[in-house]
Amino acid sequence: MRSYVLIRIFAALTILAAVVIGVSLGLSLAETNNIKNQENFVEFAPALPTKIMDINGELITEFSADEKREMVSLSELPRHLIYAVLAREDPDFYNHKGFSIRGIARAAMGKLIGQSLGGGSTITQQVAGTLYTDRTEYSYTRKIRELWWSLQMERRYTKNEILEIYLNYMYMGPGTYGVEAASKYFFGHSAREITLAEAAILVIQLSSPSRYNPLDNPNVARDRQRSVLDRMIEFGYTTREEADASFNAYWDNYDYTRASTSAYYSREDAAPWFSEYVRRELDTMMYGAMDYYRDGYTVLTTLDLRHQAAAAKFMEQGLAKANKEYSRSSSNRLTEAERTYVPVVDMLSLFFDLGDIHASSEAQNKQKALSRYTKTLNPVADMAALMFGIQDLKVMTASAFAELKTNTEKNVVEGALVSIENETGYITALIGGSKYDESNQLIRATQGNIQPGSSFKPLYYSAAIDSRIFTPTSLIYDLPIVFHNEDGTPYIPLNFRGEWKGSVLLYDALANSMNVPSLKVLDAIGFDAAIDRAAALLDIHDPAVIRRTFPRVYPLGLGIISAAPLQMARAFAVFANQGRDVSPIAIRAVEDRNGRVVLDTEREVRLRQRRMGSDIQVISPQNAYVMTSMLKKTVEMGTLYAPSEWGAKFSFRDEQDKRFRMPMAGKTGTPQNWSDAWTVGYSPYYTTAIWFGFDKPGNSLGVNLTGSTLAGPVWADFMREIHQGLPLKDFVKPSTGIIDVTVCTKSGLLKTPGCPGDVTMPFLEGTQPTRYCDLHDGTAARANQVNLEGMRLDTMLMDSNTLLGELKLPELRLDLLPPELQRPEPVNRPASNRSGNRTNPRTTPAASSRPPSPARETPESSRSSPIISDEEFGLELPDYNPLLD
Numbered sequence: 110m111r112s113y114v115l116i117r118i119f120a121a122l123t124i125l126a127a128v129v130i131g132v133s134l135g136l137s138l139a140e141t142n143n144i145k146n147q148e149n150f151v152e153f154a155p156a157l158p159t160k161i162m163d164i165n166g167e168l169i170t171e172f173s174a175d176e177k178r179e180m181v182s183l184s185e186l187p188r189h190l191i192y193a194v195l196a197r198e199d200p201d202f203y204n205h206k207g208f209s210i211r212g213i214a215r216a217a218m219g220k221l222i223g224q225s226l227g228g229g230s231t232i233t234q235q236v237a238g239t240l241y242t243d244r245t246e247y248s249y250t251r252k253i254r255e256l257w258w259s260l261q262m263e264r265r266y267t268k269n270e271i272l273e274i275y276l277n278y279m280y281m282g283p284g285t286y287g288v289e290a291a292s293k294y295f296f297g298h299s300a301r302e303i304t305l306a307e308a309a310i311l312v313i314q315l316s317s318p319s320r321y322n323p324l325d326n327p328n329v330a331r332d333r334q335r336s337v338l339d340r341m342i343e344f345g346y347t348t349r350e351e352a353d354a355s356f357n358a359y360w361d362n363y364d365y366t367r368a369s370t371s372a373y374y375s376r377e378d379a380a381p382w383f384s385e386y387v388r389r390e391l392d393t394m395m396y397g398a399m400d401y402y403r404d405g406y407t408v409l410t411t412l413d414l415r416h417q418a419a420a421a422k423f424m425e426q427g428l429a430k431a432n433k434e435y436s437r438s439s440s441n442r443l444t445e446a447e448r449t450y451v452p453v454v455d456m457l458s459l460f461f462d463l464g465d466i467h468a469s470s471e472a473q474n475k476q477k478a479l480s481r482y483t484k485t486l487n488p489v490a491d492m493a494a495l496m497f498g499i500q501d502l503k504v505m506t507a508s509a510f511a512e513l514k515t516n517t518e519k520n521v522v523e524g525a526l527v528s529i530e531n532e533t534g535y536i537t538a539l540i541g542g543s544k545y546d547e548s549n550q551l552i553r554a555t556q557g558n559i560q561p562g563s564s565f566k567p568l569y570y571s572a573a574i575d576s577r578i579f580t581p582t583s584l585i586y587d588l589p590i591v592f593h594n595e596d597g598t599p600y601i602p603l604n605f606r607g608e609w610k611g612s613v614l615l616y617d618a619l620a621n622s623m624n625v626p627s628l629k630v631l632d633a634i635g636f637d638a639a640i641d642r643a644a645a646l647l648d649i650h651d652p653a654v655i656r657r658t659f660p661r662v663y664p665l666g667l668g669i670i671s672a673a674p675l676q677m678a679r680a681f682a683v684f685a686n687q688g689r690d691v692s693p694i695a696i697r698a699v700e701d702r703n704g705r706v707v708l709d710t711e712r713e714v715r716l717r718q719r720r721m722g723s724d725i726q727v728i729s730p731q732n733a734y735v736m737t738s739m740l741k742k743t744v745e746m747g748t749l750y751a752p753s754e755w756g757a758k759f760s761f762r763d764e765q766d767k768r769f770r771m772p773m774a775g776k777t778g779t780p781q782n783w784s785d786a787w788t789v790g791y792s793p794y795y796t797t798a799i800w801f802g803f804d805k806p807g808n809s810l811g812v813n814l815t816g817s818t819l820a821g822p823v824w825a826d827f828m829r830e831i832h833q834g835l836p837l838k839d840f841v842k843p844s845t846g847i848i849d850v851t852v853c854t855k856s857g858l859l860k861t862p863g864c865p866g867d868v869t870m871p872f873l874e875g876t877q878p879t880r881y882c883d884l885h886d887g888t889a890a891r892a893n894q895v896n897l898e899g900m901r902l903d904t905m906l907m908d909s910n911t912l913l914g915e916l917k918l919p920e921l922r923l924d925l926l927p928p929e930l931q932r933p934e935p936v937n938r939p940a941s942n943r944s945g946n947r948t949n950p951r952t953t954p955a956a957s958s959r960p961p962s963p964a965r966e967t968p969e970s971s972r973s974s975p976i977i978s979d980e981e982f983g984l985e986l987p988d989y990n991p992l993l994d
Contacts, residue, residue: 157405157702161384163412164535164697170378172388173402179289183273185301190288192346193308194276197337198315199232200344203268206260233259236275281314282322293377295323305351306359309337323363331360380417382541383410386552387695394696394708405702411535411695419830420526420538424799427823428543431522431786431801431814438811522814523804525553526823527675527693528797528831531685534692534714536675537795537831551804558671559800562816563622564778564787565668568646568680569639570619571728571736573630574873576638581739581870582857582878583615585626592628592663600663602628603781614857616739616870620747622777624667631666639665645727646680647672668778677789678798684740684774685791687841688733690718690725731846731873738871740774740790748777749790752821758829759792761837769837773828777816783809788820793838795831799824847871853882861885 158173183191195202230238237258262271281291288311292300296307303311313321313333323330338352378384387410391401399406526540541552553559573579587610592600602624604610610623618626631639640659649655658670675693682691692714699708718725728736743749744756753759759771775790785802799820802810810819849871853864858878860867863885872878 157403159401159404159406159408161387161408161410163380163410163414163417164537165413167379167414169380169410169412169414170384172384173290179287179293180277181287181289181300183269183276186276186288187301187303187308189305189341189347190300190303190308190311191272192341192344193305193312193337194232194272194315196340196344196346197309197312198235202232202272205231206263230255231259232275233262233271236271236278237262239278279315280318281311282318304359305341305347305355306334306338309334309341310359312337327363379414380412380421380539381545382552382554383412383417383536383539383695385541385545385550386536386539386555389552390696391699394710395699399707406707407700407702407704409697409700411530411533411537411697412539413537413831416528416538416831419827420528420540423823423826423830424524424526424540426826427799427801427819428522428524431524431810431819434814435520435522435810438813520803520808522801522810523553524799524801525557525674526797526799526827527554527678528795528827529675529678529682529691529693530795531682531691531791531793534679534682534694535697536693536695538797538827539695553800553804554674554798557673557800559673559785559802560669560780561672561677561787561789562668562778562780562785563624563627564677564776564789564816565643565670565672566619566622566627566666567684567736567740567776568643569631569634569666570615570627570739571646571684571732572638572642573634574735575642575729575732576634577873577876578633579615579630580857580872580876580878581614581616581735582852582868582872584612584857585615585618585629587611587613587618587623587625590625590629592632594662602663602667612855614854616742616868617746619739619776620742620745622748622779628663628666631663636661636665642728643670643680646683647676648679667781669780674789674798674800677787678796681740681775681789681791681798682796683727684733684736685793685796685840686733687730687843688726688728690721690727692718729846730841730843734840734842734847735871735873737774737840740776741772743775743777744773744790748817749773749775749788749821749825752788752817753825758825759832761832761835763836771832771835771837772839774840775824777821779815779817783811783815786810786814786816786819788816788824790824790828792828792832793840794835795828797824797828799827842871846874848874848877850877852878853885856882856884858882 158171158179160171161169163169234255238255241254241258266274277287277289280286281288282294285291285294288300288303291311291314292298292303292307295310296303300311310323310330313330320326321330321333323334335356338347338356341347342349342352387408391408395401401408521543523542524540525542526538527536528538529536539552539554541554541556542549551557570579574581587604589601589609592602594600604624609625610618610621613621613623613626615626615630617623636659640655640661643659644650644655647658649658658672659665660669662669679691679693683689694710694714696708697711698706699710701707744753744759750756753773756770759773760768761771762768771792773790773792775788778787778789779785784806785800787798787800789796789798791797801814801819849869851860851867851869852858853860854866854868855864859881861882864882865885
């Protein structure tokens with residue numbers, strides 16, 4: 110009776126199992142869409158990376174953040190890699206029909222007893238499960254569907270084809286798929302060159318890429334690798350001697366300091382900062398429409414790898430120089446402070462029994478010890494924690510690294526470079542910082558909010574030229590002065606190193622970055638004109654952004670705004686491009702895997718520029734040419750003269766071996782606290798902006814690291830490199846509206862034979878000087894007789910007020926003389942000798958005790974003029990003026 114019941118139960122279970130299997134097979138069959146009549150039931154189209162190409166068609170890098178995969182043929186792989194896969198995953202692969210009864214039984218028994226006895230899936234089942242099911246689902250239904258698809262694959266593909274799909278498709282580590290990508294990620298070379306021990310490392314990734322990752326868990330990976338090699342020996346795929354030799358060689362050369370990162374960050378990339386900028390642009394352009402990580406696009410960019418290599422080389426040199434000099438100067442300052450002040454503090458603390466102050470020495474010693482641990486000992490402890498699997502120590506070292514990162518942002522000099530082609534706006538080179546990695550991804554060239562310092566000055570000088578109040582040779586005085594902001598607060602600007610030049614011409618003041626003359630320019634044209642022009646050149650049009658960016662205070666003239674190097678490069682490129690709009694672009698077009706253009710970025714930019722009509726002129730061609738002529742003086746005689754080796758760096762030879770000098774123009778910039786160092790400059794071909802400074806404000810580079818001494822040489826070296834082989838090209842001069850005039854370098858007036866030096870500068874038509882120099886005539890009789898014939902025609906039409914305003918003589922400070930030598934003030938001076946100008950309350954000489962001097966009033970406004978009146982010179986004039994007779 111008992112046996113009869115057992116038989117009935119067994120029969121019922123058999124029928125139930127048959128029904129379940131039949132239903133499952135029926136459903137699976139339905140999903141194949143009549144598999145027998147459609148042999149091509151799957152189109153194996155793996156995800157392909159997107160290729161980033163430079164302007165010359167050279168590969169920069171590939172994007173495959175989710176799946177880094179490179180296809181490789183089975184016939185190209187070494188035999189020991191295939192043997193390692195078979196030994197570890199499926200020794201009977203070439204004999205079974207897609208499944209293994211023994212494997213299934215082994216896996217089932219392991220589940221029943223709660224132990225891992227090995228997987229039950231064959232290689233075919235693993236491929237089928239990956240392609241057609243969700244392998245994260247743990248259910249009998251999923252296993253049945255996986256079995257069904259493995260049977261279909263065995264019927265459709267050969268064993269070698271299935272194994273090739275397996276080796277190219279399976280996930281094998283952080284962002285890597287397939288043995289080729291995994292081999293390059295872990296070992297730095299192709300799977301075609303893989304060693305026996307490396308093959309064993311790759312194979313164990315197939316079962317658990319996170320647990321057996323040799324970069325994260327080298328000890329666990331080594332044990333599992335050894336078991337794979339032993340199994341290969343067992344099957345006769347290798348010998349003990351070969352396995353041991355390869356194993357020892359691998360671990361003898363293992364780099365324990367390397368961290369496990371995504372394949373995206375460890376990819377080969379000739380321009381990682383530019384590539385990241387392109388990736389972010391693609392995110393914006395293709396969001397929600399295309400998957401550039403998987404769909405195999407080709408991105409045609411504007412980068413020139415030759416320019417990029419030069420940028421990387423010279424920026425690396427500049428950063429090394431900056432950090433070495435900053436470290437040296439900081440160390441000297443700290444040493445001097447400790448030597449001078451710490452003993453004094455300790456003595457006072459002992460004398461007055463101030464224990465807390467006396468403890469400062471001990472605190473400093475602790476700080477030094479902590480700094481030494483963070484920089485020197487912590488990396489060693491971190492490596493030991495990794496080697497010996499000490500998780501608690503790993504947590505402590507990570508905390509120390511976080512503190513080191515914070516200190517680094519404050520004390521390590523960073524830098525950025527961006528270069529664009531003037532006519533097209535192509536970004537040909539881009540450096541966003543010292544080194545691109547997971548912890549350093551701020552692209553400072555495009556995202557930086559940095560004070561440009563004096564490199565900002567040309568932006569409002571451009572407005573000054575258009576105001577026609579100023580010309581390149583306007584005489585202006587570089588002397589201490591007090592400016593009053595709109596709220597009444599005083600502001601006293603300082604020049605670099607506190608030096609003052611007296612009377613200078615406008616182009617000289619700009620070329621040598623004099624602050625007082627620049628602020629006099631800003632004061633004369635007004636904040637509205639200066640801000641409007643700067644915003645237009647920086648391509649800022651939102652009124653709210655303009656208000657936030659440009660404060661209406663006098664330090665604005667010294668560049669206290671926030672701007673990115675790319676914005677500054679664009680502004681200067683407008684000068685180089687005859688005043689026309691320049692739209693920086695990095696992506697020209699995007700093609701799909703079949704070569705069809707799916708995104709034509711450059712065409713869209715050109716159409717937008719065409720629709721701008723006359724508005725494409727940000728400034729007039731005449732203004733651009735005058736500004737370029739002034740900025741050329743920075744290279745010829747100003748702050749870029751020494752960095753360019755007195756112009757020699759821009760000397761080249763043409764095809765006929767004749768030497769020529771490529772025209773260059775630019776401006777350096779250093780804020781008054783020396784926190785940043787800028788150079789922005791251009792040729793008729795390219796514009797380049799370079800910055801050095803700190804990510805977090807608070808520290809100063811020091812007086813030895815400025816725009817001229819740090820950024821200037823890097824700019825000059827880079828510009829020389831990228832202009833190698835280019836023919837001579839000059840800046841385009843407008844055919845109308847410009848007049849070239851030769852003037853005296855001291856007075857800025859028409860040159861006479863007695864002038865000690867002269868310069869030829871362009872002027873907006875109608876603003877050129879018409880009077881001859883009144884400081885030099887070259888005759889010995891000047892003390893007894895004044896030759897007025899050359900000036901008569903210029904002065905006949907002037908009234909007395911205008912004439913007195915035009916006189917330019919140095920100030921004689923009578924109030925500083927001893928009382929017995931001072932001349933009494935004239936009384937009842939005729940009113941006809943006064944110009945009638947009212948006093949400007951905003952500017953007063955800082956070193957004078959006299960009331961504010963009157964300033965000449967212009968037709969446009971009542972702001973002070975750069976021309977100093979007769980009272981400021983302390984000049985007595987007779988009632989009778991022979992010039993007006």
